[in-house]
Amino acid sequence: xxxxxxxxxxxxxxxxxxxxxxxxxxxxxxxxxxxxxxxxxxxxxxxxxxxxxxxxxxxxxxxxxxxxxxxxxxxxxxxxxxxxxxxxxxxxxxxxxxxxxxxxxxxxxxxxxxxxxxxxxxxxxxxxxxxxxxxxxxxxxxxxxxxxxxxxxxxxxxxxxxxxxxxxxxxxxxxxxxxxxxxxxxxxxxxxxxxxxxxxxxxxxxxxxxxxxxxxxxxxxxxxxxxxxxxxxxxxxxxxxxxxxxxxxxxxxxxxxxxxxxxxxxxxxxxxxxxxxxxxxxxxxxxxxxxxxxxxxxxxxxxxxxxxxxxxxxxxxxxxxx
Numbered sequence: 001x002x003x004x005x006x007x008x009x010x011x012x013x014x015x016x017x018x019x020x021x022x023x024x025x026x027x028x029x030x031x032x033x034x035x036x037x038x039x040x041x042x043x044x045x046x047x048x049x050x051x052x053x054x055x056x057x058x059x060x061x062x063x064x065x066x067x068x069x070x071x072x073x074x075x076x077x078x079x080x081x082x083x084x085x086x087x088x089x090x091x092x093x094x095x096x097x098x099x100x101x102x103x104x105x106x107x108x109x110x111x112x113x114x115x116x117x118x119x120x121x122x123x124x125x126x127x128x129x130x131x132x133x134x135x136x137x138x139x140x141x142x143x144x145x146x147x148x149x150x151x152x153x154x155x156x157x158x159x160x161x162x163x164x165x166x167x168x169x170x171x172x173x174x175x176x177x178x179x180x181x182x183x184x185x186x187x188x189x190x191x192x193x194x195x196x197x198x199x200x201x202x203x204x205x206x207x208x209x210x211x212x213x214x215x216x217x218x219x220x221x222x223x224x225x226x227x228x229x230x231x232x233x234x235x236x237x238x239x240x241x242x243x244x245x246x247x248x249x250x251x252x253x254x255x256x257x258x259x260x261x262x263x264x265x266x267x268x269x270x271x272x273x274x275x276x277x278x279x280x281x282x283x284x285x286x287x288x289x290x291x292x293x294x295x296x297x298x299x300x301x302x303x304x305x306x307x308x309x310x311x312x313x314x315x316x317x318x319x320x321x322x
Contacts, residue, residue, distance in 0.1 A: 022192060029195040029231060036226040042102045043076065049122045051106035056095035056123075060087030063321045064129040065313065066155075067094035068120065070138025070162075072178075072237040074101030076224030077137065081302040085310040090317065093132070095123065097143070099236025101227050111239035113247040117146035121154045133320040135313055137161040137302060138273065139240060141264075142248065148262070149254050157261035157320030159313050161301050162270055165255075165278040167248040174208055174272075178238045190235040199229055211271050212296065213304040223303065255285040261319035263290035265312045267297030267304070290316065 044057030057079050065086060067078040075094035086092050098119060099105035109115060120143065124132060134155050136144030141163025148158055171179045177197075180186040198205070206215045206225070219225050227233060264282065266275035275293060283289055292312055294305050302309045 026192055029191060032195050032199055033230040036229045040076070040221055040224060040226045043079065046102075047123070047126055049119060049126055052098045052109070052119060053104040054095055054098065054119075054123060055102035056093060056127075057083075058091065058093040059083050060089070060091050062090045063317065064091045064093060064132035065317060066120075066124065066129060066132040066134050067092065068134065068136040068140030068143050069094070069097060069100070070136075070140045071240055072100070072228055072233070073137065073140070074224045074227050074233075076101075076222065076227070077300075077302060078135070080222045080224070081306050082135075082310050082313065085307075086313060089314075091129075093127065093129065097140070097236075097240075099239060100233055101224070104232070105236060105239075109239075110246075111236070111243035113143060113146040113243065113251065114150055115243075116143045116240075117150045120147050121151040124154050131156040133157050133159060133313070133317050135159045135161065135316075136163060138299065139164055139244070141165070142244070142251075145251060145255075145258075146247070148258050148260060149251060152258075152260065155260070157263075157316055159263050159265070159316035159320075161265050161309060161312075162267060162273055162275075162299050163264060163278060164244070164248070164273055165282060166252060167244065175241060178234075178241050180238045181242055183239075186235055186238045190231040190238070194234045195229055195231060198234065208271055209298075210300045210304065211298050212269050213298050213300070215300070216303060219303070255282060256287075258286050261288065261290070261316060262286050263292065263312065263316040263319075265292050265294065265301055265309060267294045267299065267301055269296050270299045272299040290319070 042055055044055060047054050057075055069077045074096050078094040083092050096103035132155055134144045134147060141160035144158050144160055216223060264279050266279040268275055279291055283291055294308060297305050
């Protein structure tokens with residue numbers, strides 16, 4: 001009886017400690033997310049498509065250019081970098097992909113590439129965009145490929161910035177913490193430890209993502225970095241990462257069928273995606289591919305080489321709309 005009482009007491013203490021720790025991380029997550037939303041609120045308009053509430057911004061007039069951000073990114077990656085230049089001559093539109101930024105993803109969505117491409121196709125139709133040039137950065141470039149393969153009549157061409165084009169054999173070490181297959185575990189982590197840990201290691205993450213360049217001083221606010229410090233955004237980022245495994249391999253087998261202007265802009269010092277793996281091999285697979293390399297530039301080309309990125313998009317717009 002005495003031993004059972006001791007064990008019961010130990011179990012009670014352990015449960016109380018666990019509850020305290022979980023409660024601490026839940027409150028910390030809410031505090032960080034609330035501060036992020038206060039400092040970087042929604043920047044544009046909303047439209048509901050198939051139950052997904054999509055947040056987007058637009059500027060300028062003329063032929064449309066649609067921007068798709070990468071893994072863990074959001075629309076400020078483009079509004080704060082390329083809009084000022086390109087909006088002088090084009091109608092530029094950037095959206096938060098479903099679940100990311102301030103867009104919401106319908107319950108049960110998988111985040112798989114064809115699913116995202118279908119939603120982008122519906123977004124183009126809803127806004128009445130006449131066959132836009134699609135600019136996709138990183139994973140946004142992968143979604144753009146899925147759009148070109150699945151809905152070619154909706155767009156005029158692709159301008160991809162440091163895109164992922166081939167499925168790696170293994171999840172890179174830098175992304176393993178986000179590769180959470182179980183939706184339940186993904187949700188639990190996003191509500192507790194993921195956001196505080198993301199804030200703790202933000203400096204290291206940005207150094208890896210931007211390197212060898214450094215992020216701009218106002219990146220966390222003007223560039224939208226703070227928006228990622230929210231449970232819904234973390235959950236969506238993990239969902240997108242897991243979804244890549246399901247479809248990218250099949251998409252790779254169809255690159256030769258793309259029959260529209262396609263360009264790739266890659267930094268040769270990219271630490272996230274290697275241009276020798278995700279850029280150079282496509283020269284023999286996509287007819288007329290325009291591959292432009294930026295010596296010594298890292299993954300975030302729209303920040304680190306803004307003028308060159310804007311010039312590249314203009315070049316591809318001339319091909320797509322010409």
